[in-house]
Amino acid sequence: MNMRVPTLRRDDDCDELAALCKAGGDPLRLKVLRVLASDSFGVLELAQIFAIGQSGISHHLKVLAQAGLVATRREGNAIFYRRALPAAAGFAGTLRAALLAEVDALELEAAIRARVAEVHAQRAAVSRDFFSRMADKFQAQQDLIAGLPQYRDSLLALLDAQAFADSACALEVGPGDGALLPELARRFARVTALDNSPAMLELARQRCARECLENVELKLADALQESPDSADCVVLNMVLHHFAAPAEALQRLAGRVRRGGSLLLTELCRHDQDWAREACGDLWLGFDQDELARWAAQAGLEPGDSLYIGLRNGFQIQIRHFARTTAGAGERQRTP
Numbered sequence: 001m002n003m004r005v006p007t008l009r010r011d012d013d014c015d016e017l018a019a020l021c022k023a024g025g026d027p028l029r030l031k032v033l034r035v036l037a038s039d040s041f042g043v044l045e046l047a048q049i050f051a052i053g054q055s056g057i058s059h060h061l062k063v064l065a066q067a068g069l070v071a072t073r074r075e076g077n078a079i080f081y082r083r084a085l086p087a088a089a090g091f092a093g094t095l096r097a098a099l100l101a102e103v104d105a106l107e108l109e110a111a112i113r114a115r116v117a118e119v120h121a122q123r124a125a126v127s128r129d130f131f132s133r134m135a136d137k138f139q140a141q142q143d144l145i146a147g148l149p150q151y152r153d154s155l156l157a158l159l160d161a162q163a164f165a166d167s168a169c170a171l172e173v174g175p176g177d178g179a180l181l182p183e184l185a186r187r188f189a190r191v192t193a194l195d196n197s198p199a200m201l202e203l204a205r206q207r208c209a210r211e212c213l214e215n216v217e218l219k220l221a222d223a224l225q226e227s228p229d230s231a232d233c234v235v236l237n238m239v240l241h242h243f244a245a246p247a248e249a250l251q252r253l254a255g256r257v258r259r260g261g262s263l264l265l266t267e268l269c270r271h272d273q274d275w276a277r278e279a280c281g282d283l284w285l286g287f288d289q290d291e292l293a294r295w296a297a298q299a300g301l302e303p304g305d306s307l308y309i310g311l312r313n314g315f316q317i318q319i320r321h322f323a324r325t326t327a328g329a330g331e332r333q334r335t336p
C-alpha cells in the first residue's frame with residue numbers, strides 16, 4: 001500500500017505559516033493583494049486607492065511583505081509594490097496559491113475601483129502632457145535613450161521572420177512621429193496607427209504625406225478605449241512604458257491580435273535611470289524580460305523569438321515576438 005509520509009517541518013516554517021495566516025487575516029490586506037493582481041503601485045497611490053493614511057498602508061504592506069506576498073520594485077527613486085512571485089522551494093505554497101486564487105475571485109467595491117481608475121488617469125495624464133509639450137523635440141528626446149536606427153534592422157528581421165499573408169493588416173499603437181510606418185506600409189496591405197496625442201499624430205501625418213503612404217490610416221484615439229478592431233500584427237514599439245497600467249494594457253491590446261497573428265513588442269529592459277521620466281516622459285523604467293513574458297501568457301499569447309540589444313549608453317532593448325493561437329477578444333466580438 002502506498003502510504004503518504006508527511007514532510008516534517010522545521011520550527012521556522014511554523015513562523016512562516018503564521019506570517020502568511022496573519023497577512024491573510026485582514027480584509028484590507030486581502031483587498032491590497034487583489035489590487036496588486038495585475039499592477040504595481042507606490043505607497044502614496046495605495047493610500048489614495050484605500051483612502052487611508054500613508055503610515056496605515058505602510059503597516060499593511062510590511063505585514064504582506066513579511067509573509068512573502070508582496071515585493072518591492074525600485075523604479076529610479078520611487079518604490080512600487082507588486083505581488084511577490086512564489087519562491088521556487090517555498091514553504092506553504094499550497095496555502096499561498098489557494099489564498100491568491102480566492103483573492104483573485106474577489107470583486108472590489110466600486111469606490112476602490114474608481115480610485116484605481118483615478119490613479120491610472122493621473123499617470124496617463126502625465127504621459128499625455130509630455131507628448132503634447134515635447135512633440136517638436138521628440139526625435140532628440142528619443143535619441144537620448146534609443147532611436148529607431150539603433151534597433152530597426154533587428155526589429156525588421158523579427159517581423160520578416162513571421163510569414164504574413166499578402167492581405168494581412170497591421171495595427172501600430174503609439175506610432176509617435178511615424179518612423180516605423182513606412183516599413184509597416186511596405187509589408188502589410190493595410191496599416192492602422194492609433195495615437196492619443198494630436199501633436200504626435202500630426203508628425204505621423206506629415207511623414208505619411210511625405211512618403212506617400214496610402215495604405216496607412218491614422219486615428220486620434222486612446223488605444224485602450226478605441227473599439228477593438230483586430231489585426232494580424234499588433235506593433236507596440238517603445239510605447240508600453242508610457243501606459244498607466246502596462247499589464248492591463250498588454251492584456252487589452254493582445255486581444256486585438258487575430259488567431260495566427262503576432263504581437264511585436266519593443267521595450268527597454270528594466271533600468272534605473274530615473275531622469276528618463278522627466279526627459280522622455282517614461283512612466284516605467286523598462287520591464288523585466290520575465291515580467292513581459294508572464295503578462296503576455298496571461299493575455300493568451302505564446303512566446304516566440306526574442307532579440308536583446310545592448311546599447312553603448314548602457315540601455316538594453318528587448319524585441320519580443322508573441323503569437324496568438326486562439327481567437328482574440330476583438331475577433332470574438334466581430335464573429336458571433
Ligand SMILES: C[S@@+](CC[C@H](N)C(=O)[O-])C[C@H]1O[C@@H](n2cnc3c(N)ncnc32)[C@H](O)[C@@H]1O
Nearest residue numbers: 131174175176195196197200222223237238242
Ligand atoms: C515614445 S513614443 C513611441 C513612438 C514610436 N512608436 C517610436 O518608437 O518612435 C510613445 C507614443 O505612444 C503614444 N501613446 C501613449 N499612450 C497612448 C495611448 N494610451 N493610446 C495611444 N497612444 C498612446 C504617445 O502619444 C507617443 O506618440
